[in-house]
Amino acid sequence: MKFHTQHGRPRRAWSGLVTGVILLLLAQVAIGGAASAATSAPTSTSAPTSTTGIPVIHNVAMDTVAAMQPSWNLGNSLDAITTETSWGNPLTTKAMIDFIKSQGFHSIRIPVTWSNGQSATAPYAIDPTLMARVKQVVDWALADGLYVDLNVHHDSWQWVADMTTQHDAVLARFNATWTQIAAEFRNEPKKLLFEAINEPVFNKATDAQKLQMLNELQASFHTIVRDSGGRNATRMLLMMTPGGSGDQSYLDNLAAQIKSMNDPDLAATVHYYGYWPFSVNIAGSPTFDAVSQKDLTDSFARFAAVFTSKGIPVYLGEYGLLSEPGSGTVERGEMLKYYQMVADQARAAHVTTALWDDGSYLNRNTLQWRDPALFAWIKASYTTYSGTVSTDQVFVPKSGTATARTLTLNLNGTRFGSLWNGSTKLVKGRDYAESGDQLTLTAALLARLTGSKAYGVDATLQVRFSKGIPWQINVLTSDTPVLSDATATIDSTSVFTIPTRFNGDRLATMEGAYADGTGAGSASWTTYQAFNSDFAPDYANNALKLNPVFLAALKDGVPATLTFHFWSGALVTYHVIKNGSTVTGTTGTSTTS
Template sequence: MFTSTGMRVLAAVTTLAASLTIAPAQAGAADAGCRVTYAVTGQWEGDFKADVAVTNLGAAVDGWKLTWQWPSGQQAGNAWNAKITESDDQVTATGSGHNAKIASNGTVKFGFMGTWGAANTAPLAFSLNGVTCVHGGKQLSAMDATAAMQPGWNLGNTLDATGSDETSWGNPRVTEALLDTVRAQGFKSIRIPVTWGQHQGPAPDYTIEADYLARVKEVVRWALSRDLYVMINVHHDSWQWMSKMPAEHDRVLDQFTSIWKQLTPAFTEFGPKLTFESWNEPQFAGSTGKAQEIALNAELNASFHDIVRGSGGNNATRLLVLPTLHTSSEQELIDPLVEQIQGLHDPNLIATVHSYGYWPFSANVAGGIRYDATAQKSDTDSFDRVYNSFVARGIPVILGEYGLLGFDRHTGTIEQGEKLKFFEYVGNYARAKKITTMLWDNGQHLDRTTFQWKDPELFAQIRSSWTTRSATASTDQVFTAKPSQITARTIRLNLNGTSFSGLYNGNIALTRGRDYTLDGDQLTLTASALTRLSGSRTYGVNAVLTARFAKGVPWRFYVITYDVPVMSNATGTTGKFEFPTDYRGDQLATMEAKYDDGTAPGPNDWTPFKEFDTVFAPNYTDRLTVLKPEFLAGLKDNQRVTLTFHYWSGTKVTYYVTRSGSAVTGTTA
């Protein structure tokens, strides 16, 4: 898009083509289908020039009418070799005289001048004499198309919700404005998870509700009209009923195949920018072991492939996405999918895995509070296996979901700087390994009502990782204890191939030598600067410093005054227990729990370091620490548990709890 004044010609801005074979329609129609090539051959502020070629793939027609709808509110003006009329956003072009007839496999061409405003998105669908002839982008190789999908975004917890409709998990209905926002944020593809089971009728037909299928098609059409690649799948059915396949093989297979036998004709009109994913996170219950599960996943993938390819039309070459068991990147689960894809001899297949990082860090359990070398190696090893097994063999890969497990509760489960380091590294390493990434977003990232990012700093880091590396640091927190005199603090920078350019407090540049020094990757904040920035030293964040670098996004340092948190005795029940905590500027990192004999209570009793938010959580607003019922109900009766709370300042505070029946008592000593 160009918005500068004066004409700026953009040759072949948009050239898209798709073909479709359709059964005979009304008399005079192009009854075997059609192909439309639409190209914006010049564009400047407010105006554009378009050329259209219509190829008739059916019987000869005498008199033709091509219709389409504008997706971005454009308007057509003067035309040549056709007459154009418009009603609202609906456009009709008709031929007359010398080009009124189109022979079988013949082509007519026309052009027009048009106007545009906020966007000039190409039309998605055309109809020739009433026969749909979808226009969805030219067919690319699987590898090139997968690269063109980077980056991608998930419309999570919406059409995949297992309730009665797409709002049942708390998100609003999908709107075109939401998809406009997704496109404007730089995403090139959208994964639309869909759960079908609760919208199917009984056996043997398992008919999908017409209204629900129409709604999914509507959202797909909206996304495609915004020039987004789209992926749809069979989603939470995986654990709702498909996981029962070891015991109910034929029933599960019948229901699964019935879904794709209905979806293939329903979506065949859409061009190659629509992809199908077999199913989400394959899993099985009650199997005889991993070998059986691998075989069942392969069987479902093969059935999916056969159904789609056998349906013909655009589906004959549509890109299909096949998952590993559990969408895991473990080598023993990658290898069977490599073998299957190679055995299918189909160039239009893509492999998919998911990645939520090193589990202790991703969920904040077992003391995994930092994105350290161990956590980073887990991601590096995972992407290396995927690259070496698939990409290096010419099989493209989509990371269909990635993020952090703790985000399913809220993004504060993982400390801000640590999660920024994760997304900076993962985004860049996946890009280096030619893996297309699709951010999992169930509503915790992009607000579906305001269309604003709930954590703009996080999204800035994600977006930056699509193109470059950014510097980070060993920490984003600079704690100074209130009872003590402030001293200089040294922080290690992770330059990641860039260079330091300056340190700022707001827009005010701090002075090198006086306020800070830099020795290689060692940034030292002087005592005098920290004293000045801390001001009256009220508890909490006193100042926010920003380190800027030659490329990538800046890195923030929070200057925090703190003192040892103060806890109080409390009573409650296994259903609700919380105790007063004056955090005094500090922030909770993790909690350690042990019985007097040194063993750990559950959940996850193999580690004393409990899971953040699942077992415990801070409530900074109300000055409380909350212990969750899942933890309390599992405590041994009348056996004291010692809780050690670890704070980001490095401070540790001990607290004791005892359950007696349903009563819980907490004490500081």
Template sequence: MKTSDAVHRRRLRLGAIAAVAVTALTAGLIGASGAQAAQGCEVDYQVTGQWSGGFNANVEVTNLGDPVNHWDLEWTWADGQRITHMWNAKDKSKAASAKASSLGHNASLATGGSTSFGFSGSWSGANTDPTEFRLNGRLCDGSVSEPLTAMQQVAAMQPGWNIGNTLDALGGETGWGNPLITEELIQTVKAEGYKSIRLPVTWDENLGPAPDYTIDPVWLDRVAEVADMALANDMQVLLNIHHDSWMWMSAMPTDHDGVLAKYEAIWTQIAERFKDYPSELSFESVNEPQFTGTDAPAGDVLVDELNVAFHEIVRGSGGNNGDRLLVMPTLVTSADQPQLDALKATIDSLDDPMIAATVHMYGPWPFSVNIAGGTTYSEQVEQEITTTFERVHDTFVADGIPVIIGEWGVLGYDWTRPIVPSQQYGELLKFFEGMMFQARDKQMTLMLWDAGSYLNRETLEWRDPYVHSYLDSGLTTRSGTASFDSIYVEKAGAIADESLTLNRNGLEFEGLWHGDTELAEGADYTVTGDTLTFTAAALTRLAGDRAYGVNATVEARFSDGLPWRIHVISYDTPELSDASGAVNAFAIPTEFNGDRIATMEAKYADGTYAGPHDWTSYKEFWATYRPDYGGGTITLTADFFNAVRDGEPVTLTFHFWGGGTVEYTVAKSGTTVTGTAS
């Protein structure tokens, strides 16, 4: 475009892209159609005059969908233009992101109704027209979207991602170590295939005093800004009340009216602020509701009261809140049957087709944190996950009520510490594979809890791309696994045949590869039923000079999904040395010799269990013992010694993945500890 004083006129017509149609999961599982509004629009953008450094424009908006009683029109400029003055609409622009908001006299648009506004702007270098507009969050191309049922909308959220420990953090958005949320973060998550974001928000620190409990407008604006970022990038958003659940709501049994008044005040303000947002914004009543000094049946009653109050406030607030998707939890988001039944009764009583249920799933606790011998993705762990999904499905999904697993993952997967994860790596991958399959099989949407352990918020890169590949692959298919992901061979001596059991997961086994080289069936391995056996000759070749650690990685490939990695590891029995130190700084010098710890037992001389969680001899990884494979130590924590009796020796038994055990004795005397190798 030439920069001249010549006045010229040009015109651009745009409208709203229809929502992507979501295929019904199963014809019999789609609930009754909700009352959501059809949405669509058309925009006529005209540059009516242009001069050096400035221009005038007129914008006409035509609503093609159901009537709206408020509108926001948003667009961006590629060349950095800015609005300097606007008439017949309120200018809410930020830099190159332009936003016009309706005024009282033109806020209502009937189906087919139009309104216009104008503005003056500045430009430098070029004045390229916008290429797209959004009316109330909807992209524009002139088509009209059909409303989705609750089941369809929840299906369209799969997979989801939590922006954890951020807007829910105490002390502000960066209070727990994560950076501010940016649009680049949202775009990164979107590019990785995520369809929705759960936006946990803690409100308490940003509230005024009773009785109004006014939310700090700066905080409410920031929450809205993040929601706007996600919606503008075609992601659904689930907004909630988060850590307030334990900060003050837990006092509801003893301060019933006070807690309820505060809760209702917060939701009244949230509902009012977001009532004109598009249906892609959903509300979750509260995260993990819990109550001090109350048993489960009484807790279920209080959760029902909160969910019903939430429903009444949102539905009565007008705008798009009349048919917005509302998400309701069980007591502490438990998937136990009594809690599922209690929530089902609440949802049935409300008789509202735009409600979804939510629970959280971190797997069986012993496996999730590696305690009580929960070191592997055993048949028991797998069965517990399977039956949990079945219970939730049979209670809700089978009756047309969609389910969001609002948080899921593994509690011991923590990148704030050097050893990630607590679980053996292959066993962790089996957990991810199994969870993804169950969610797909039982038609539920998963929202990964990520407080920074999966996506590095600083670099915007996945910390472990292979874990992420399992999450991605599991959306559409299964992957084959095996009974273990490693074969340990001693550093010296003859190597024998070694066998693993294949878990085909309905797939065909296609062979083994070492890099680009296919291993020879018969000479390198045999398969009998589900037993995969590596020959001694193949293992000897793969082990090479048998340096401690991983000498080779072989891929077991299947007809679909990801290959299963099998590591050939050389090792000797680890060696622990005598040591002394303080209870808060005691480390055992250790030569790991290529092996790694699976778990640690602690017992007194009479056989009783020592240390925290004295109901099991197997102690919790990291909470009580911390291996440092590079530094050559095993540190026992102060928390461990605080739960150990003074003057009574404790026998520690370290179990290693190579199959061996090593015993070690520690004795505490006051604040000092002595350790003796067996």
């Protein structure tokens, strides 16, 4: 399991178990991405509308998990290492749980790292203080009428991962852990669910060994809980794939195990963080394009084919993106399209979704959403597919004449309604033209909106459709960004800063290549490096940053050419060379596609 850090707080991210599968695709992505992005800034493609949903199957398990939609994760709290507040969130309060209930969530996933208060040797006793604290939070949620998913979380990589070489000790500790949890919660209401283990990984194991060990753990979990009596005899239990992956073979294995248990109160749980290159903005994938969309629709089609179409419920215990929503890694409009399609495909497949929140969505100190508009979009997506537009950014050159811009409407089953600038309804024929899936903003409108000639956002237009949330389009004044020469002495922690005048533009991605065409940067298999990992814009301080991971990967004494792709279509090249501890950067050429 990997962690990303935002503002010093570790966050849950993509499981390392699926990396091998993804890497098989990256060569194709790198080639395709380079071909499509080399001549212009990335552009969005139209998102397909909802697929036809499978027939609803009613049984106790399916209806129970359906009633849990939508769900929310209390992430980086009781699962934080080593205390509840270690990763930047405050102590969980009843008011916090009440707030989640008030926001329309019907269930809450409570990840717990039990090793925070458990002996590492037999009898593997859990500290009563930790157990009591977990029970307190669980009971607050149950008292609010929420369903609760309680699990064994980061223990999966802390000590369960050693099962390959320490089979008996790991199995004994796992059994002791669930024996204690089952005993403590045996009489809790049946709205409490147990999840065997979060994203299990097994060190130095083959796929066959991973499946064998996970099957053994989950079979033991099932027996322990059922034999503990009370309401545990029929409590809903969630079983997971290795790493939470939606790989076909993993899903098939889990389906076979659930079937073999002949227990009607079982459900499958998996995770989804999107197509990896898009989710972290690498390999020339800054947009929610056809490749990313297909990864999503294929994943939910598998969930439906293997599980829900056969009456086995699926709880998507974590979903989101691998980059923080406020980090700028994934452009906002592309992010909105992604979240909406996840919800749409989940509806079609009868999958319940649990938003992973490590504190990046809800400010748990103030009980306010950090980005209310983003949350409103996510909330609406649970029931409605809103119309979107091919972009949420229109750039008008300061140094040139405004020209008309034609955008694509992704109607998604809606009808175009009207176009607004704030509280002013714009006039069709004068301000815009609309026909079919085409929306044209006239040159006169854009010239009027950007008349101040100040760089940045001059106006925010609102496209209203027959249903759903309106789509926002920022109209920005910009010119081609200008980079300056720089030199610096670096060490392993240094950031190389390129003085930059962004001139109202926004960075989409960066390409790094040596003269032979190979990638320059930490991702040598692609020329397009990872946003915010290898490089990052610093708009407030007028700089582009080349981060330590990128600098460390540069070949000594070998010049590299960087191409910065901006959302306006501007391409700006820059040359860097590292000689020992000295990095020198010089300006290159600028073009506009």
